[in-house]
Amino acid sequence: MDVVLSRQAASDAVAEHGWRFLLGALRTSVPVASSTQAVDVAQAAVAACGADADGHLRIDLRPDRAVLTLQSLEHAAITDRDAELARRISAAVHELGLTSGPEIGTGAPHSVQLLEIAIDALDIAAIRPFWRAALGYADEPGADGPCDPLVDPVGQGPAIWFQQMDEPRPQRNRIHFDLCVPHDEADRRIEAALAAGGRLVSAERAPAFRVLADAEGNEICITTWQGRDG
Structure with a gap:
């Protein structure tokens, strides 16, 4: 088994x-x-x-x-x-004479990564069906609850997950990107984003995720698998 x-x-x-x-x-x-x-x-x-x-x-x-x-x-x-x-x-x-894996140091922009879109919601169960229908998405395998993520069944679009809000936050963007990168590429990606004019909003839950923002406050989380077990 x-x-x-x-x-x-x-x-x-x-x-x-x-x-x-x-x-x-x-x-x-x-x-x-x-x-x-x-x-x-x-x-x-x-x-x-x-x-x-x-x-x-x-x-x-x-x-x-x-x-x-x-x-x-x-x-x-x-x-x-x-x-x-x-x-x-x-x-x-x-x-075949080929190599699998990261191309660090070769000038390649990255090896592999996955993009998620996070939607803040007060009532996840109420909005999830809308996003499922509008995007033509489906339940993630093994996760079909009213608050679970949604995925593109043919793998063309990023996954959607819903972040529970405790109260309205009208002055904060309520849809943001989560970019999952290899754990050994995250620091380089963050350094590049900061050098390009970004700022670090929070590293409280690093290395699972670190929140970055552009000059106008629009946020992206750079995430890895680390710090999520246990």
Whole structure:
């Protein structure tokens, strides 16, 4: 039986193989030189997963990269099987003469990341159906409660989650971005944003998330998996 891994265990199991843990999934980016080579990566990844491919692997192919995602659809989480599949896929990618994982120091803007939109609400259950219908979104696998996040069922848009408000805050923006980045890229991203005119609003819950704002006070949270277990 598959064992669901903690965030720390999932990250530790795959980090040296070029994968990163982001929002309950393992992701890696494989730079390629053509669409044909991206297809080669996809074929190698599917072969490495074998019968587990359909239940664990998602693939996004571009002419310059193949982005691979692993998550157990049954558990809506990372299991020991996903970690093993990540190791198999990385070995298969290396056999193609390619590299999976971060491209730090190569001039690439980032390796992998995931964007969420956070909506502040006094009554989450009352507004959630509107956003579900308007965006054509669906319940996140394993999370269908009246206050749970929403996701694009075909993976084209960012996830939506709802932040509970205790009282109205008319002078504060009530929709903000959450950007989940690899834990070992977060500091560089924050330093770049501050150097570009941003300011640090709060690091109270670092490294899980740090709140930044632009010159007019519009906020973004730079988030990682760290600091959420326990």
